[in-house]
Amino acid sequence: MKAVRLHSYGAHPTLDDVPEPEILGPWDVLVDVGAAGLCRTDLHIIEGQWDPIQHPHLPYTLGHENAGWVRACGSAVHNVAVGDTVIMHPLTSCGLCPACREGQDSHCENATFPGINVDGGMAEVLRTNARAVVKLDPALQPRDVAALADAGLTAYHAVRKAAPVLFPGSHAVVIGSGGLGHIGVQSLAAITSAEITVVDRSEAALELAGQIGAHHTVLATSDADVEKAVAEITGGGAHIVFDFVGERGAELLAPKLLRNRGSHYVIGYGGTVSLPTIEIISREINVIGNLVGTYTDLVELMTLTSQGKVTLHTAVYPLDAANDAIADLESGRLVGRGILVPDHAA
Incomplete structure (x- = not known):
């Protein structure tokens, strides 16, 4: 599959051919990415600002604001099914640590952060987990909500x-x-x-x-x-x-x-x-x-979105134009959010 990968800090990411992710555990969920948001955090990642905090292993796939359609589920997943439209909470949390018990997903002691410290969603397929997926009203299109996963x-x-x-x-x-x-x-x-x-x-x-x-x-x-x-x-x-x-x-x-x-x-x-x-x-x-938000915050935000009270103002780019979108964000030409859309979702 195609994926936007960062190979070294300070350099432009590249569009690479990589293997598709697979279900590895019972709580895993594979998502056909419909859209991935481009965030100023991505610029800071490329600069290397997140390396001392998250220590990602390069190269890896960018993209921490993701929405799409469920492709496959692990054996224990019951909150979503194949074909559901979903948006992903940015972190894949464990549900067992003290922070998770309090509903503070962003402070999970065992979380991974797709697009920050593991492969993210600027790709055709993303692996996440059942705790991260929020089922959406099918009327909501991934490209219209993806950036709400982090920025929103x-x-x-x-x-x-x-x-x-x-x-x-x-x-x-x-x-x-x-x-x-x-x-x-x-x-x-x-x-x-x-x-x-x-x-x-x-x-x-x-x-x-x-x-x-x-x-x-x-x-x-x-x-x-x-x-x-x-x-x-x-x-x-x-x-x-x-x-x-x-x-x-x-x-x-x-x-x-x-x-x-x-x-x-x-x-x-x-x-x-x-x-x-x-x-x-x-x-x-x-x-x-203020660090990201809770799963409940995301559910509430999706409710406001479905009610028409929150709307993303976006500029849509094909996945292979990721560096054009990055340049537009860096220069201030973007008003609203940049959204990357794989060919299968165009």
Whole structure:
């Protein structure tokens, strides 16, 4: 089968012919990939940022945002059947460790992470497990939902955590309304009563944000201008700032947009949050990390999607154009999410 494989860090991945995966255990599920999302995390993987954390064995297949149709199931699988349309939670969790017992799939002690530390879904067939697959309404097409498996799940997870304090009259500021952020905006509009302000460098991204739930938009020309505009819009700062960028200065700007006792939700990554401890104490502000999301979060997000409350804005590429999609993402030409589709699903 065809698969997009990373052979060395800092180099472009290549489209290789590799053997199809097989059922190896009773809980395994094979999926004919209908679509695989392209994420900024993939850029960081190619750069080598994930090597010290996940130690993948190169070469391996990229793709951690995957949806498709069940091809085959292990002997113990009963929650899906051959032919079902499914989206995959990014991690294949064990179900037995303390984190799994609490429903915190992303912190499973025995998980594999397809596309991060084992072969992923930028291929024609993916091996996952029964705990990862979410059966979808057959009306949902894999190419329309695949990126929700990570980008959507991560964005929804952060919003879901913050929802209890985003009451009527509260203000949420979203930094970055691209691949993750535009899903975060829709999630905020769907499950909270907050007034939503979006900050972005792209006028196209801001235009989209205004169409999907943002009440205010701010073009990020300079940090000082953004601080002033947000202070005026929010009446003194945001209750929650969702930083979907996490690098290139956004991680330093975010705390400046908070009111006292506000929270900086870090979702994007790559930079370094730097705050004087006296400021954290005197303002009683919080910095909160967000890692992917739970299986339940993904089920809830799929419910919102089937209800039409969350929609992915995508650019579709054939699998063999993976490097074109990567170049478009790196250059900022992509608005929304890049989706790779194998020939059999085109």
